Amino acid sequence: MSTLEIRDLQVSVQAGPGESKQILRGVNLTVASGQTHAIMGPNGSGKSTLAYSIAGHPKYQVTGGSVTLDGEDVLAMSVDARARAGLFLAMQYPVEVPGVTVSNFLRTAVTAVRGEAPKLRTFIKEMNGAMAELSIDPAFANRNLNEGFSGGEKKRHEILQLQMLDPKIAILDETDSGLDIDALKIVSAGVNAYRAGTEHGVLLITHYTRILRYVRPDFVHVFVGGRIVAEGGPELADELEANGYERFLPAGAAAGTGELA
Numbered sequence: 001m002s003t004l005e006i007r008d009l010q011v012s013v014q015a016g017p018g019e020s021k022q023i024l025r026g027v028n029l030t031v032a033s034g035q036t037h038a039i040m041g042p043n044g045s046g047k048s049t050l051a052y053s054i055a056g057h058p059k060y061q062v063t064g065g066s067v068t069l070d071g072e073d074v075l076a077m078s079v080d081a082r083a084r085a086g087l088f089l090a091m092q093y094p095v096e097v098p099g100v101t102v103s104n105f106l107r108t109a110v111t112a113v114r115g116e117a118p119k120l121r122t123f124i125k126e127m128n129g130a131m132a133e134l135s136i137d138p139a140f141a142n143r144n145l146n147e148g149f150s151g152g153e154k155k156r157h158e159i160l161q162l163q164m165l166d167p168k169i170a171i172l173d174e175t176d177s178g179l180d181i182d183a184l185k186i187v188s189a190g191v192n193a194y195r196a197g198t199e200h201g202v203l204l205i206t207h208y209t210r211i212l213r214y215v216r217p218d219f220v221h222v223f224v225g226g227r228i229v230a231e232g233g234p235e236l237a238d239e240l241e242a243n244g245y246e247r248f249l250p251a252g253a254a255a256g257t258g259e260l261a
Contacts (some may be wrong), residue, residue, distance in 0.1 A: 002199075006054070007067075010022065022226065023049045026226075031049045037219045037220075090158035094157070155177075
């Protein structure tokens, strides 16, 4: 069993020369193996900031609080050490890497996380099996990483990484963004395959409830203004679908955001 604990996390970003803007204002959240947590909130509320801060993106400055994985200080780790410790981030906007094929990238990543290079024959068999489960054409392995990929292809590749790297805790940042219904079902099936059993935990960040019809969360958290303002079970997602975020916004907040107007 693994546990990701976030306590009073406060994060700022550079808003200009010598000027910073606070985004996260005291986030408290615990994600354990066997659990799926969904974070929902309006644009600008800080959901992606939370994901990137846990992963160690240099743009985000942690000014207070703590993040631990199985008692180890995540914030003291380098980005690659966080991955080796068992954290994974599926990015909302995966970057293109010309000249690096999908297969070479995956084998390098698997080697770094596992600590030794898998035998080529074993790796190819494992990769091809995971690609088949995600309905990915085998020729995909020879394409440059994310270069010319459709939105659906990029998101399927993120889930392919998830299956190959087998982390303890997966953070999925708007994995449903830009997917048609067929791609959404395939990506959701990949997430469900990963979270089967009790060894993995999932933190799923999304705007919409449609992916939650296929990836059923155990807990739903409403994120507004850089903090969690309400928590509940799957029924909370249904309420948000029906009524939106209006009742959770502070007085004077702009509709459609989590920020003060």
